[in-house]
Amino acid sequence: MQNFDVETLVFVCYNLRPSDLLSMACVCKYFNRVLNEHISPVAELIWENSRDKFTIFKDQDPPEAMTQKTFAKLLTFEKGCQFCKTKEETLTVYWIPGVRSCFECMVPGVICLDILQSTFKLNDEVLGLVLPVTPSLSESPHYWIDQVNNTIAHLMDADDNKLCEINNLRIGMGDKCREVQYYERWMSKLRKTHLRKLLSRFHAEIKEETLFEVQEDYEYKTLKNEIETNPFLVQDYGPQFEQYKSRILQIARRITENKIIQTQKLVIKYLKRLTYGSKRNSPKQTLSIRDRRYRYFSLCNSFRNPPDIINDDQFLTNLLREAEQLDASGTVVPNFLEVDGALKVGTL
Ligand SMILES: [Zn+2]
Known part of the structure; x- marks a missing residue:
């Protein structure tokens, strides 16, 4: 390691986050010496540059008796509590x-x-x-x-x-x-301004309707609480921000999927009311279970992405039209009125 070109090493260090520098200082005695402010003339600048470049704790000197390395180490919140x-x-x-x-x-x-x-x-x-x-x-x-x-x-x-x-x-x-x-x-001032900045960035990068959808969700509330109580764990341009953002989007997806399943259940109920078997029991039953279009319903877009309102003629008209198109296009689907078909539909 001693043959490692110092200039290259310093260049590399200038592009590393404080947490990476801390790991690097543990790799070998040589790296540790280069990053030790008491013996290396470039160490102070390396630590200061890394903190300024990659963290929110910039434009601030360490307390008088503290080295740049200790200051940067102290502020590495992503490493959690120093003890546990x-x-x-x-x-x-x-x-x-x-x-x-x-x-x-x-x-x-x-x-x-x-x-x-x-x-x-x-x-x-x-x-x-x-x-x-x-x-x-x-x-x-x-x-x-x-x-x-x-x-x-x-x-x-x-x-x-x-x-x-x-x-x-x-x-x-x-x-x-x-x-x-x-x-x-x-x-404490930095905590407030950083949280404000963080939340406004979430609002800028995630659609307003998505944030509205998730706001009452338990998992989202826990996540938001986590960010609000300790915003330093999330650097605004760090990987943690992207992780939190993708967790919010996952929650939104789960909510949407659940909503679709709930609406699909309502569609099935609605179709049941309209369907008759061998004879009609009520004048409202207008759809025969033997209608060829019936077997295509589960593939229709109106069923897969149901609209908010399904108890109307327009919904049924769209559903029947889409089923007709699938039938005409020669799409093959199992006939659920036959035993084999019903088993296949059950496993779809
Ligand atoms: Zn602890």
């Missing part, structure tokens, strides 16, 4: 501690302020060096347990040099807090 891989609605980026997680996976890793103060007797010396989990999990602040433990360990073996560093850190906590709030606001 779920793509459920609670999936979000927690800027403190800096993970993409679902709510369920966050809970075991946090501890609430009351317990830290009352049970563990943590004072402001420690708490002044850690920020609560953002966005917050509930009304009372929670802290990431690993961060609290690391801070305590850091304080315990602090010499004079480290104490100076810790003091600077304490002074900088206000800025850090403002930075986290900034990214939280950025993400």
Whole structure:
């Protein structure tokens, strides 16, 4: 792999999505080094370019202490929760501690302020060096347990040099807090604008009547809810958008097919009322079961794609005319009045 031409590799990387770059960095040590911002001069640009080019998280620098790679990795929503891989609605980026997680996976890793103060007797010396989990999990602040433990360990073996560093850190906590709030606001604003854009693109690419047809369908409602609660899972020009679009069209097709089957059942009922066997039982029965045209009905367009209104003379006239045309054209169909024919019709 080391013989791989760096220029070609960089060119390839410039055309890859962040999720592909992340996979690539795991392929071998050489790729990993090229994509490592600490040792490769081109890595920062590669990650930034990929995020700008292929995701909605563009025109935004990472937080001060975060590399472009970590920023891009954090925003790779299509990979789901970092811990359990779920793509459920609670999936979000927690800027403190800096993970993409679902709510369920966050809970075991946090501890609430009351317990830290009352049970563990943590004072402001420690708490002044850690920020609560953002966005917050509930009304009372929670802290990431690993961060609290690391801070305590850091304080315990602090010499004079480290104490100076810790003091600077304490002074900088206000800025850090403002930075986290900034990214939280950025993400929530982006969520709204992206959802708006996504829905308007669905409306632009799917016919209005199709969206009207599916709007009460349970599967569509679940799908819409999925998009609305976590729009970041669907990039507007990514493969996920096409997947969602084709799922909506499938739902519409299923609804149309069901409607056709229901209408065909009504057509059969209607024809039954008009049909007589050996003798007429009512004056309304005008069609003999032995009429040659009868056996063609199931092939007629009026039956296969029935109109909304079927209980009228026009429907019957069309159906009989189409059956006559099929008969005249020499189309062969089994005669359902004979045993063999009935069996064949039954398996059609
Ligand atoms: Zn999870």
